[in-house]
Amino acid sequence: MSHSPESPDFEFDPLQSTTVTLPPAAVDWAIRISQLEATVANQWPTFLRALALRGFQQWVEAGALDVAVYYDAEQVPPTGINCRVGGFRLCLIPQGNLSDEVVRIPRETLDDSDHCAHLYVLVDVQEEEDRVTILSSLRRDRLLSHQPTAQRSLNPDDTYTVPVHCFDASPEDLLLYLNCLNPDNLMATVSSTAGVDTPVDPSAGLSPIELISPLGDELINVGRWLRDQIDEVANRLAWTLLPPMTQMDPVRAIRSPVEEIRDILTEISPVVTVPPNARGAYTDYQPFGLPIRLYALTWPLLEADVPEWTLLLCLGPSEGCQLPPGIQLRIHEGVSEATANEPGALLVGQTLAPDSESTYLYGQVVGTWDEQFVVTIELPNGTTLNWPPFIFQLDA
Numbered sequence: 001m002s003h004s005p006e007s008p009d010f011e012f013d014p015l016q017s018t019t020v021t022l023p024p025a026a027v028d029w030a031i032r033i034s035q036l037e038a039t040v041a042n043q044w045p046t047f048l049r050a051l052a053l054r055g056f057q058q059w060v061e062a063g064a065l066d067v068a069v070y071y072d073a074e075q076v077p078p079t080g081i082n083c084r085v086g087g088f089r090l091c092l093i094p095q096g097n098l099s100d101e102v103v104r105i106p107r108e109t110l111d112d113s114d115h116c117a118h119l120y121v122l123v124d125v126q127e128e129e130d131r132v133t134i135l136s137s138l139r140r141d142r143l144l145s146h147q148p149t150a151q152r153s154l155n156p157d158d159t160y161t162v163p164v165h166c167f168d169a170s171p172e173d174l175l176l177y178l179n180c181l182n183p184d185n186l187m188a189t190v191s192s193t194a195g196v197d198t199p200v201d202p203s204a205g206l207s208p209i210e211l212i213s214p215l216g217d218e219l220i221n222v223g224r225w226l227r228d229q230i231d232e233v234a235n236r237l238a239w240t241l242l243p244p245m246t247q248m249d250p251v252r253a254i255r256s257p258v259e260e261i262r263d264i265l266t267e268i269s270p271v272v273t274v275p276p277n278a279r280g281a282y283t284d285y286q287p288f289g290l291p292i293r294l295y296a297l298t299w300p301l302l303e304a305d306v307p308e309w310t311l312l313l314c315l316g317p318s319e320g321c322q323l324p325p326g327i328q329l330r331i332h333e334g335v336s337e338a339t340a341n342e343p344g345a346l347l348v349g350q351t352l353a354p355d356s357e358s359t360y361l362y363g364q365v366v367g368t369w370d371e372q373f374v375v376t377i378e379l380p381n382g383t384t385l386n387w388p389p390f391i392f393q394l395d396a
Contacts, residue, residue: 018134049079055134059134077092104161172382177290219233238284242257293315294314310365325380328377331346331348
């Protein structure tokens with residue numbers, strides 16, 4: 001077997017620490033801004049929110065990601081939406097620690113669909129040490145699935161109580177959301193019948209690939225693609241067959257997967273030549289709400305004494321989105337009893353560098369007709385997505 005030349009592998013550390021130490025100027029600002037609060041009893045919580053805000057800003061902008069935190073530095077930070085990052089509205093909530101069982105969130109940040117929070121962030125403020133730690137976060141759509149309207153009760157202070165375990169997104173996940181997710185994806189409302197909300201399936205928004213055992217007896221037979229067929233496994237995992245290379249239409253006003261893969265193949269043509277008899281398919285999925293698209297193309301190689309086949313993978317974002325820096329595309333040798341049904345040797349490994357101008361990753365492998373390959377994608381937070389092994393059988 002063989003593989004295409006690899007691009008340099010880049011390490012990506014989205015953030016070295018979730019704790020920041022505030023400079024004196026940030027603490028002085030928090031003291032000054034809290035004194036603008038007319039009600040003396042509210043000055044202390046205002047001070048904690050101000051420290052949380054400055055700490056969150058420092059944490060985000062110290063990372064390797066190109067985002068900025070916006071707020072009015074001359075106004076008292078409200079209990080509701082207290083900052084923005086791009087198109088996201090955030091509600092930062094100072095929280096003693098994660099041992100607290102519940103979190104109170106302002107009602108308007110959830111019920112007002114025009115001015116609601118996209119993300120809720122728990123922040124531990126250690127005011128005596130001028131330190132702030134980002135604990136965890138919760139997406140609006142996840143909150144609505146955990147607590148539909150019929151299951152929520154309003155507290156006397158105009159807040160809702162949410163169990164702290166619902167805040168299950170790590171700081172690394174939060175950075176991925178802020179960089180790669182469309183805020184509109186978090187605005188989906190829970191469907192209702194007769195005025196009663198129906199809880200969302202916890203797997204909603206996740207690809208089928210995340211809901212099955214990725215390795216085992218199941219196989220994706222790309223050999224059938226040459227006969228204009230999709231096998232049962234690929235169909236269940238939402239793969240869509242692309243038209244033959246000779247039938248790809250000219251570019252239209254609306255960019256489709258066909259136009260996208262044609263543009264990618266044109267860009268990589270100096271390295272990879274795709275023949276007219278090649279066939280391909282693609283699948284869209286949203287791990288953690290991040291829209292990603294994976295293309296796979298295959299064709300036989302009959303020039304050698306032993307017939308071979310090739311598999312070309314291209315990983316890119318769905319339309320209007322971008323890949324998160326640090327995402328990895330890997331192609332391994334197939335599973336076997338010798339490897340205890342785990343992927344074999346790594347053949348191709350590609351990583352999107354934080355400063356890369358590329359919008360996709362690709363890799364190519366070649367093997368005999370009895371060889372199989374395993375494709376995995378690793379997100380910057382360490383989550384790994386696996387597909388069943390790809391095989392090439394023309395007569396199956």
